[in-house]
Amino acid sequence: MKPLSGIYRIALKLLMNDKSKFTALLVGITFAVFLMVMMMSMFSGILARSCAPVYNIGAKIWVMDPAVNNTNSSIPMPDYILSASRSIPGVKYAVPLYFGSALIKLRDGTYQAATVVGLDDATLFGRPEMIEGKIEDIFAENAFLVVKDAEFPKLKNPKIGTEFEINDNRATVVGIARAASSGLFGVPTLYTTYNRAITYIPSARFTTSYVLIEPKSEADIVGIQQAIAKLGYEALTREQFVRKVSNFYTFKTGVGMNIMMMTAISFVVGLSISGQTFYTFILENIGKFGAMKAIGAKGNELIAMILAQAFVTSLIGYGLGVGAASTFIIIAKWRIPDYAAQLTYPTLGLALVMVMIIAGFSSYIGVRKVLQIQPFDIFRG
Amino acid sequence: MGEAAIIKASNLVKWFGEGEARTVAVKQVSFEASYGEMLYIVGPSGSGKTTLLSIISGILRPNEGSVTVENQDIWRMNDDELADLRLNKIGFVFQDYHLFPRLTTVENVAIPLILKKMEWNGAMKLAREYLDIVGLKDRAELQPVKLSGGEQQRVAIARAIAGKPDILIFDEPTASLDGDTGRKIVEFVKSNILNEKRAIIIVTHDSRIYEYADRIMKMEDGRIVGYETNHFNEK
Ligand SMILES: Nc1ncnc2c1ncn2[C@@H]1O[C@H](COP(=O)(O)OP(=O)(O)O)[C@@H](O)[C@H]1O
Ligand SMILES: [Mg+2]
Numbered sequence: 136m137k138p139l140s141g142i143y144r145i146a147l148k149l150l151m152n153d154k155s156k157f158t159a160l161l162v163g164i165t166f167a168v169f170l171m172v173m174m175m176s177m178f179s180g181i182l183a184r185s186c187a188p189v190y191n192i193g194a195k196i197w198v199m200d201p202a203v204n205n206t207n208s209s210i211p212m213p214d215y216i217l218s219a220s221r222s223i224p225g226v227k228y229a230v231p232l233y234f235g236s237a238l239i240k241l242r243d244g245t246y247q248a249a250t251v252v253g254l255d256d257a258t259l260f261g262r263p264e265m266i267e268g269k270i271e272d273i274f275a276e277n278a279f280l281v282v283k284d285a286e287f288p289k290l291k292n293p294k295i296g297t298e299f300e301i302n303d304n305r306a307t308v309v310g311i312a313r314a315a316s317s318g319l320f321g322v323p324t325l326y327t328t329y330n331r332a333i334t335y336i337p338s339a340r341f342t343t344s345y346v347l348i349e350p351k352s353e354a355d356i357v358g359i360q361q362a363i364a365k366l367g368y369e370a371l372t373r374e375q376f377v378r379k380v381s382n383f384y385t386f387k388t389g390v391g392m393n394i395m396m397m398t399a400i401s402f403v404v405g406l407s408i409s410g411q412t413f414y415t416f417i418l419e420n421i422g423k424f425g426a427m428k429a430i431g432a433k434g435n436e437l438i439a440m441i442l443a444q445a446f447v448t449s450l451i452g453y454g455l456g457v458g459a460a461s462t463f464i465i466i467a468k469w470r471i472p473d474y475a476a477q478l479t480y481p482t483l484g485l486a487l488v489m490v491m492i493i494a495g496f497s498s499y500i501g502v503r504k505v506l507q508i509q510p511f512d513i514f515r516g
Numbered sequence: 517m518g519e520a521a522i523i524k525a526s527n528l529v530k531w532f533g534e535g536e537a538r539t540v541a542v543k544q545v546s547f548e549a550s551y552g553e554m555l556y557i558v559g560p561s562g563s564g565k566t567t568l569l570s571i572i573s574g575i576l577r578p579n580e581g582s583v584t585v586e587n588q589d590i591w592r593m594n595d596d597e598l599a600d601l602r603l604n605k606i607g608f609v610f611q612d613y614h615l616f617p618r619l620t621t622v623e624n625v626a627i628p629l630i631l632k633k634m635e636w637n638g639a640m641k642l643a644r645e646y647l648d649i650v651g652l653k654d655r656a657e658l659q660p661v662k663l664s665g666g667e668q669q670r671v672a673i674a675r676a677i678a679g680k681p682d683i684l685i686f687d688e689p690t691a692s693l694d695g696d697t698g699r700k701i702v703e704f705v706k707s708n709i710l711n712e713k714r715a716i717i718i719v720t721h722d723s724r725i726y727e728y729a730d731r732i733m734k735m736e737d738g739r740i741v742g743y744e745t746n747h748f749n750e751k
Contacts, residue, residue, distance in 0.1 A: 141630035141639060145623065152618035426614035429575055431603025431679075432631055433596050511576045513610060514566050514687055 146440035147447060149423075150416065159412045160448050161455065164493060167405020168456025168486055169463075171398050175482040176464060178385075178394040180475035184319040185384055186377045188252075191314045192232065192261035194347035196359060197376050201369040204383035207250060207320060209234045211341035216368060220346050223362040225355025227348075230255035233332040234344040236322070239290070240300040247289050250324045251301070253332025260347055263326060268295050268310025273328055278309040280326040285472035290323050301325075304335045321473060406493050409452075413445060413497040417504050422513055429510035441501040449494035453487060521548040522683060522715045523572055528581035530567050541567040542578070543738035549683075552712035554705075554728060557719045559735035565719040566687055568735070572717075573606050573685050574598045586682065603631055607676030611688040613668045615660040621671045622647060622656040628679035646674040649708065666697035673701070677709055684709065686718040695724050702728045 151157050188206040189197070198220060200210035220229040233253025240246055254261055254273070262270050263282065272278055279301075281293050290299070297308040312326060327335075333342045348370065350356050356372060363370035371379060385391025417424075424437060460478065467474045530542040541564045549555045557565045570576035572583050574590050583590050590601055602608075607628075615624045626634075626643035634642070647653050650670040652663075660668050669689060676684055684705075690698030702718070702725045710716050718729070726732060732744040 141634070141636050144636060145619070145627065145630060148623065149616060149618050420616070422612075422614055423616050426608075426610060427627065427631075428599075429602065429608050429610075430628055430631065430675075431599045431601075431606075433599045436631065509576075511570045513614060514570055514575065 142436055142440055143443045146443045149420065149440075150444045150448065153416060156412055156416045157448070160409050160416075161452050163405055163408030163412060164449055164452025164490060165455040165459065167401050167408070167493070168453050168490060169459045170401035171405075171486050171489060172457055172460035172478065172482060173463065173476065174394045174398045174401065175485060176460065176476040176478045178391065179479050179482055180477040181319060181390060182381050182384060183477055184475055186380050187314075188234070189373055189376050189380065191263065192252075192347065194232075194261060194345075194373065195350060196348035196356065196370050196372055198229075198346035198348060198363050198368055198370045199344075199376075201367075203369075204387065205380050206234060207236075209344035211338060212343045212346070212368060213341050214343060216366060217343055217346050219366055220348055220363065223359050225351050225358050227351045228258070229346050229348045230258050230260045231329050231343045232261060232345040232347050233329050233336075233342070235332065235336055235338070237301050237325075237336050239306075239325075241291055242297075242299060243291070248322045249290070249301075250320070250322055251332055251336060252324065252326050253329040254326060255347075256328045256330050259328075263312035263314040266311045266313050270310065272309035273326065275307070275309055277305050277307045278327065278331075279306045280310040280312045281308050282314045282324040282326070283311050284314070284324065286321065286323040288472075301335050302337065306335075319475065402489050402493075405489075406496060409449070409493055410497045410500060414500050414504070416444075417441070417501040421504065421508055424505045425508040425510050425513035428508065429513055434506055437505050438502050441498050441505060445494040445498035445501065446491075449490045449497075453490045456490075457483060457486065520551055522551050522586060523549040523717075524584045525568075525572055526582050528568065528571055528578045528583070530564075530571060530576065530578045541738055542571065545581070545738070545740055547733060547740060549715045549717055551715060552710070554710055554716045554718070554730045556726065556729040556732040557717065557735060558721055558726075558732055559741075560721065563735040564738040565735055569685055569687055569717065569719050573608070573683070574601050603628060603679060605682050607679055607681035607684045609669070609672045609676045609684070609686045609689050611691050613660070613672040613692075615668060615671055615675075617659060617661055619659070620657050621652065621660055621663065624660060624671060625674045625678050627675060632679065643674070643678060646678045647671070649677070650674045650704070664697075665693050666701060669693060669697075669701055670704075673705065673709065682714045684714065684716045686716070686720075688720055688722075689718060690720065690722045690725055698722060699725055 185205055198216060200212055203210055217229060217231050220226060232255070235251055237249055237251045238246055239249050259270060259273065263280065266283055273280060281287065281290060293308045295308055295310065299306055314324065348359060350359055360370045427437065464476050464478055467476065526546045528542050528545045529540070531538050531540040533539055545568060557568065559565055567576065571578045577591060585601065585605060590598065593601065622640055622643045625646050626639040629639035629642055644653065644656055647656050650673055652667060652670055655663060655667065660671060663671065689701065693701065705716065706728045729746050731746065733740055734742045
């Protein structure tokens with residue numbers, strides 16, 4: 136590297152002193168990176184939120200109707216599934232979980248939809264972390280916990296002791312909990328006990344949304360899954376459930392398809408803007424590269440120069456694009472509490488890979504052109 | 517004529533194209549250039565001057581014949597060896613200068629030094645000295661486009677001599693310059709750049725500069741048709 140450093144310096148000066156081309160390249164790459172990162176961040180934000188309850192509740196195995204494809208639209212199962220689950224060998228314990236929607240009438244008479252999570256009365260399995268109040272207060276009369284998330288203000292910022300009605304039943308706030316909610320649906324989340332949930336919220340014949348199972352050991356999981364399958368239901372590990380929900384949003388709702396398309400388009404736009412600009416840059420300087428060849432530059436030195444130009448520019452564009460996207464996300468999160476986008480390392484990595492492809496492609500066409508020139512043509516003018 | 521040959525070309529043949537379209541640009545050409553000599557190659561357009569110049573400077577491979585530069589048979593070398601030969605032994609001045617417009621003049625002059633892997637600051641310092649030799653020290657930080665044609669040609673000369681070459685190759689150096697400027701440049705080259713350790717070969721058909729030649733080699737239709745020795749310049 137050391138002995139080539141002068142060459143790199145010349146290479147970068149050649150490009151960066153060409154202000155208009157350098158700017159066009161930077162704008163192209165920055166813009167493409169910004170769009171790609173925004174798209175992928177929005178997507179991973181949506182997925183993270185849609186899968187948040189699975190992580191919050193924390194069960195190792197979830198039993199559900201096979202038709203369930205996201206946590207919030209559960210399909211009630213008959214009660215015998217719970218007892219059947221408990222008698223499967225390898226099950227340490229199994230508890231019911233209620234997951235449903237309710238309409239809340241606030242004290243000022245306005246209505247607000249909410250998600251209600253009912254925890255098993257005996258174990259409170261899946262209990263949230265408390266900010267205010269004690270979890271045991273959930274057993275008090277009409278007791279509910281309110282999750283303090285972006286939707287919290289929609290319940291008019293309740294405090295311990297605040298009262299409202301759920302389907303004509305009185306409800307009292309006994310605690311404030313912290314839990315990353317599935318804010319995707321834009322409704323607040325309440326926790327109560329399983330039994331209170333099913334009495335307050337009218338449902339069809341069946342009541343159990345999920346059965347949560349703790350296996351005795353990892354080795355028992357497959358056997359449990361097979362036993363549940365025989366009952367006509369589905370037992371998924373946490374990871375499988377997350378994948379199922381992700382796949383639903385990615386492939387069945389069009390969200391994933393659209394985002395992939397937009398990402399691909401940003402990529403192609405970035406690729407063509409920078410490829411095109413870089414190619415023009417090389418063409419404009421082709422005589423000079425030829426003269427360098429005549430003077431005694433070797434093929435690999437010219438390649439090194441072009442790679443330096445393409446990759447350094449791309450990395451700067453990547454930095455600017457990521458910077459712009461994260462600034463945008465930070466501002467948006469501050470202005471819009473529900474803003475879902477989140478910047479993840481895989482997103483950053485994927486965007487970097489795409490930028491490297493853009494740089495690689497641009498340098499490839501540049502290198503090809505420069506290696507083709509014959510210094511003799513320079514002489515002939 | 518000098519004593520020892522710095523370049524020796526034997527039976528060079530070069531053609532372009534194949535079959536019906538074949539043009540033979542250089543036909544059985546043999547000649548020598550000596551240390552301390554300013555040799556002109558003159559002749560009408562299309563007579564093969566540029567082709568010959570490219571062959572003897574390691575840029576264009578001949579179909580037949582051989583070239584030795586300081587006793588090295590250059591057309592037995594591979595591409596990287598040829599590049600090294602050009603970098604270390606040969607300096608080029610092109611008709612259209614071929615300076616990088618986005619680099620300063622001093623950076624342009626430093627290119628052969630940087631290709632020789634000289635460290636940046638040292639290369640700049642030395643390049644400035646060469647700019648001084650061609651009288652353009654105060655133009656070091658300007659871009660070439662800010663200079664006149666004659667000044668750009670002098671920058672190109674500074675770049676060509678920065679690598680301390682034994683052979684300097686000029687192709688139509690005055691073609692883009694007015695007569696007076698062209699003459700001054702060649703006069704400058706003759707009295708400041710030429711010495712007994714190097715040879716300068718100039719391709720031209722500008723008769724106004726013939727007076728500076730030590731020897732003039734005339735080409736026609738790919739062949740050498742005669743020599744003229746300029747006794748006026750002999751010491
Ligand atoms: N790359 C090429 N392809 C085909 N013909 C060429 C090429 N280069 C030179 N020639 C031909 O070779 C002959 C000599 O050209 P050149 O050496 O440029 O002459 P000069 O420099 O004396 O004007 C001309 O007929 C020219 O057309
Ligand atoms: Mg010519």
